[in-house]
Amino acid sequence: MKLYSYFRSSAAYRVRIALNLKGLAYDTVPIHLVKDGGHNRRPEFRAVNPQMRIPVLVAPTGDVLIQSLAIIEYLEETHADPPLLPKDPIARAKVRALADIIACDIHPLNNVGPLRYLKHRMHQEQSAIDAWYHHWVIEGFEAFEALVQSGPYACGNTVTMADVCLVPQIYNARRLKVPLDDFPKIIGIEAACLALPAFDRARPENQPDAE
Ligand SMILES: N[C@@H](CCC(=O)N[C@@H](CS)C(=O)NCC(=O)O)C(=O)O
Numbered sequence: 540m541k542l543y544s545y546f547r548s549s550a551a552y553r554v555r556i557a558l559n560l561k562g563l564a565y566d567t568v569p570i571h572l573v574k575d576g577g578h579n580r581r582p583e584f585r586a587v588n589p590q591m592r593i594p595v596l597v598a599p600t601g602d603v604l605i606q607s608l609a610i611i612e613y614l615e616e617t618h619a620d621p622p623l624l625p626k627d628p629i630a631r632a633k634v635r636a637l638a639d640i641i642a643c644d645i646h647p648l649n650n651v652g653p654l655r656y657l658k659h660r661m662h663q664e665q666s667a668i669d670a671w672y673h674h675w676v677i678e679g680f681e682a683f684e685a686l687v688q689s690g691p692y693a694c695g696n697t698v699t700m701a702d703v704c705l706v707p708q709i710y711n712a713r714r715l716k717v718p719l720d721d722f723p724k725i726i727g728i729e730a731a732c733l734a735l736p737a738f739d740r741a742r743p744e745n746q747p748d749a750e
Contacts, residue, residue, distance in 0.1 A: 540565040543587065543595035545572045546746035547714075549646060549707035550607040551594040555746075556703045557611045559737035561618045565596075569748035572651055608642055611700060623700045634694050637683060637701035641708045645679035649711070669715065676708070676717045680725055687724045691731035698732065706732045710743060 542558070542565045544551040558565050570593050571578045578584060579591045588595045588605050596604045596613075604610045615623050624631045647653070649672050657663045657671065683705065687693055693701035709729050712719060719726060732738045743749060 540599060541568055541597040542566070543568045543570050543584075543593050543597075544746065544748070545570055545593055546743040546749045548572065548593050549711050550592070550642075552707035552710065552741055552743065553607045553642075553703050554594045554596060554610050555741035556706065556738055557614050557623060557700075559740050560621060560623065560698065560703075560735075561614055563614070563618060567747050569746075571748070577651075608638065608700075608704075611703065615700075621698070623698065623703060625694070625697075625699065630694070633686075634699045634701050637686060637693055638699075638704040640679050640683050640686075641704035645675055645708060648675045649715075672715050673717050676712045676715075677721075679708075680712070680719075680722050684722045684724050687728070690724065690727055693728050698735070702728060702732050705729070706738060 540558070540563060542551070542554060544555065544567050546569070570584060572593070577591075579588075579593060585591050587603060590605060592605070594605075594607055594610060596610045598604055598613070604613055611623065624634055654668055654672070657668050658665070663671075683693075689695060692698050693705055705725065706729055709719070709725065733742070739745065
């Protein structure tokens with residue numbers, strides 16, 4: 540498989556973790572999201588993904604898959620072991636809800652595109668953009684923290700899609716200096732996850748395009 544990735548992209552980080560957890564080999568195709576206004580905006584990448592975003596996974600069938608959660612669900616359906624979703628429908632819905640807090644409610648507001656728009660089109664000061672970023676992370680993390688029952692992972696004793704989404708978002712939050720002292724459960728989950736080789740190998744600093 541081939542993964543179009545950028546070391547700092549949290550959406551690509553999610554897919555890297557899922558691939559590693561399931562023991563699937565892949566080649567990384569680095570796409571720099573910042574240099575020259577973003578190599579993802581070049582016509583050759585637009586031909587791969589008309590949305591011009593990463594991650595993109597080229598499946599063994601040759602099919603091109605986009606959207607990290609859709610890719611992870613594809614991996615889950617084709618490589619069931621180890622499962623990232625529980626069997627019980629209620630438990631599955633709860634895992635997906637935690638994953639969605641990150642992937643649907645926090646990340647889209649704090650992604651490269653919206654932040655650039657705030658700066659260049661809305662002419663906001665960097666301090667206002669940082670406050671915006673912090674606000675949405677803190678609001679989402681407060682809900683996530685309240686919903687976590689017992690560790691060591693977000694949904695108990697096994698790693699799920701909730702952890703796969705959470706750990707990259709914490710990496711982003713740290714990079715943007717969001718204070719995390721009020722989130723002891725989240726920090727505990729991060730520590731438990733990063734102790735696993737699958738998470739460690741997926742870290743931004745361990746990628747071939749890391750800077
Ligand atoms: N919902 C998408 C988000 C993908 C996404 O926005 N990726 C970012 C990097 S984390 C990106 O490629 N941004 C490029 C841009 O906005 O120019 C997913 O989960 O895959």
